[in-house]
Amino acid sequence: MFFYNEGEGYKLGKYQKIRRKMRNIKNFFRKVYFKVEGKIRYPITYSLFTFVRYIEIGIVVLIITTLLQKFRVLNWEWLEGILSLIPTISDETLNRQFLFSQISTTFLILSLFSLITNLKKEKVFGISIYKIAFAKSVLGNIIFISVSVFCLLFTNIWIYITDSSSSIIFNVFLITLFLLSLFVIKIILYSNSQALSINKVASMYYTENIKIVRKPRMKIGAQEEFSEYLFDLNEDAIEKILKGDIEYHRNFYIYERIANLSLINYKSKIQENYTEISSKPDIILMWVSAIEELVKKGLYTEALSQYNRMISLFIRHEVYLSSFRINELLEQILISISAAESKVILEQNQKLILGSIEVTMKYGYFGFNNDFSYTRLGKKKNMFYLQPLYGNFMNDCYNLIDKNKNFTDLEKSRKVYEYFEKLRMMPWSVTNYIPTEIKYFDVSRELKEYNEDVYLVGVPLSNLLLVLIQEDKKGRLLYFLNDYRDNSIYLACLIVASKLATLYVRTKEDEKDKKLIGEYLVWILSKIIELDEKKIKYYCYTIGQTMGRATSNLYSAVYLTTRNKEILNIVKQTIMIKKKSINVEDIVFSNRELSEIVKLFFAKYDKNLLKDKQEEADQKLSEKFGLLVNLL
Incomplete structure (x- = not known):
């Protein structure tokens, strides 16, 4: 998981080691529990309910066989021996009572259909109680039961007319009574036992999702296929969101629960499915769809919260799902908040927005580092493509503050500073990721020394710096150049x-x-020169890996052209020349562009340049807002 590394020379004490071991044991048993739940509990629960359906089919076959035996259509001695155990009644008076009772029972069953109609409206986690109790049930099918009870009634009436003392009348009456009892028992069980209903619903959703996970591919051009049960869950969630019914939280709980179980048991398969060009929507895309509906409804706090929970779930399982719908969710939320132009909405969701930025960058680690060579398309390198992450989140969050007309200039200045401070502290948690297989801090420290994940923050941060330069916000740019460590x-x-x-x-x-472009360029080069030569070379290589070919871009909307990459090499040479204190006056450069940039930098560079410019910017800020602004 993401956590801070130990400082140099720091060793875990005895108490800390015990706590760490206890936490590891707890996590191990939790993982085992979820694996058992996904591999054993839910499949067995689903199979049990499927087995009940086969029992019902067996009961129907038995009833039909019994009636055929009684009417002498069949003449099986072994069956006759079994039926002889059932009491026979040949009294005309009793048969008449049974017939009247059957008429009452038939219409009682029909009256239950109105109750069943109401059960269709009562839902448990998106599925009606009717579907839970009678889904794919032979003896729960209203049409089948209606036809059956009327056939049994008219059969008994016909038997009574032809032979009022027939012993079959009692048997037919018992069958009708059995159907009534079964109906009532099922309704009582599923309408009053929430635990039973929840277990069946969870097993249905999980099983349906796993069916999609195992066979996700769709033929290109084919109509999109949905799982009936997952579609009902999603429709129920959207309906509740549109109505403002807070019970949609239950649907989101199911999304997260089933997604978590699926990732625990089928992580590699799910990650592979999302690399396919066309695949069936699973529980995760249903979750995304519901979050999109929250955004449309203006429920930004809940949308951000669900986005953070979903991305955190992916981080916990160390997967990257290549989906433009997932990757564009944060963009949709930030654009919608910006369009609302509400000071209150922004202040209410500020922490959640910052949390979204942080988890998005953490999530990017797996897009760049996970091995996708095992996937079907990963084996065909020319066809493999990962959807890049949305990369403008730092800019959009900055614009939420800077372009908000409801803030005064002083409020904007203060809030932008607070935002920059949060960004300054964020890399400590983002870039210090240690894979779960790394067990020792010493090893992790060595790895981080030579394999920093600076691109996770550096690439989107570059876009923010470009915006500050574009808008000529010198003071704000200098904050990053001086204070960002x-x-x-x-x-x-x-x-x-x-x-x-x-x-x-x-x-x-x-x-x-x-002249202005040159001034900004000198500032940026003055910051780069602080870095040692090895890391400059390594970072230039990293930029080529994360922003090079179109198929390998980690972030969308942040890229380098071929020309930019050529000039990047010139920038690197300029820094190296300055670091080695070479006298450029005695050098004749064959490359005009290198000569122009080197001469500019050597003419303008001073080791105190950035600090001096920061003092000038602070002075202008004090003149604009007054010295008392520093009290806050």
Whole structure:
């Protein structure tokens, strides 16, 4: 999981080791419990209810066989011997009473149909009690029962007319009474025993989802197929959301529960299914659909909460599901909040939005590091493609504050600072991921020394820096260049430098913006030069891996063109020349672009440049809002 590494020289004490072992044991037994639940409990529960249906079919066959034997259509001695155990009544008076009782029982059964209609409206986790009690049930089929009881009634009437003392009348009456008893018992069981209903519903949903997981592929161009039960669950959730019924929380509980069980038992298969070009929607996509409905309804707090729970579930299971619907969820939420232009909504959801940004970046780790070579399309490299993560979340969150007309300039300044502070602290939890198979902190520290996951934060951060430059927000940009301590800032600056340098070398000397572009470029290079040479080379390689080919981009909307990558190499050379303190005045560069950037940087660079510019920006801020603003 994600957690902070031990500091240098720090060793776990005896008490901490015991707590860690206890937690590991607890997690182990929890995992075993879920595996048993997914592999044994729910399949057995579902099989048990399926077995009941076969018993019902057997009962129907037995009833028909009994009637045929009684009417002498069949003449099986062994069956006659069994039926002889049932008491026979040949009294005309009693038969008349049985017939009248059967008429009453028949219409009593029919009157129960109105109750069954009401049971169709009462739902448990999205499925009506009627479906729970009588789903795929032979003796619960209203048409079958109606036809059966009327046939039995008219049969008895016909027998009574032809032979009022016949012993068959009592047998037919018993069959009708049995059907009534079975009906009533099922209704009582499932309408009053919530535990029984929940177990059956959970087993139905889980089994239906596993059927999709095992055979997910659809033919290209074929109509989208839905599981009937999962579709009902989703429709029920959407209906409750539209009505404002808070019981939709139960549906979301089912989404998470079934998704969790499925990932525990079929993690690799589910991850593979999402790499397919076309596949049937499973419980996870149903969950996504319900979150989208929350966004449309304006329930942003609940939508963000569910998004965070879903992505956290994927992180917990260390999977990356290649789905544009999942990856675009956060974008939909942030755009909708922005369109609302509500100060209250933004303040209410600020923590959840920051949490969404954090889990999204953590989730990106698995998109870049998981092995997909085992998948069907992964074996066909030219056909394999992973949907990139939405990469503009830092910009969109910044714009929620900066473009909100309901905030004063002072409020915007304060809230932007608070937002930047949260971003500054975020990399400590995002980039310190340690896979579950890594057991020792010393090993993890060595790995992190040479294999930092700075791209998780660095790539989206570069987009935010570009926006600040584009809007000429020098003070805000300098905050990151001076106060941002995580190494992801250097990767972000390399990306920004490649784009700025590309723009700088193609801008003519007489154009008014060239000086401003050059100023920003020098600032960015002044930050990059703080990094050691090995890491600069490694980060340039990482940028090529995460922002190179279209099929390998980790984030959407954040990319480098071929020209940007060429200029990135020039940026790297410029930094190396400066680090080695080479006298560039004696060098004649064959590359005009390299010469232009090197001369600009050497002419403007000063080791205190960023600090001096920060002081100037702070002075302007004090002049705008007054010194008293520093009290808050």
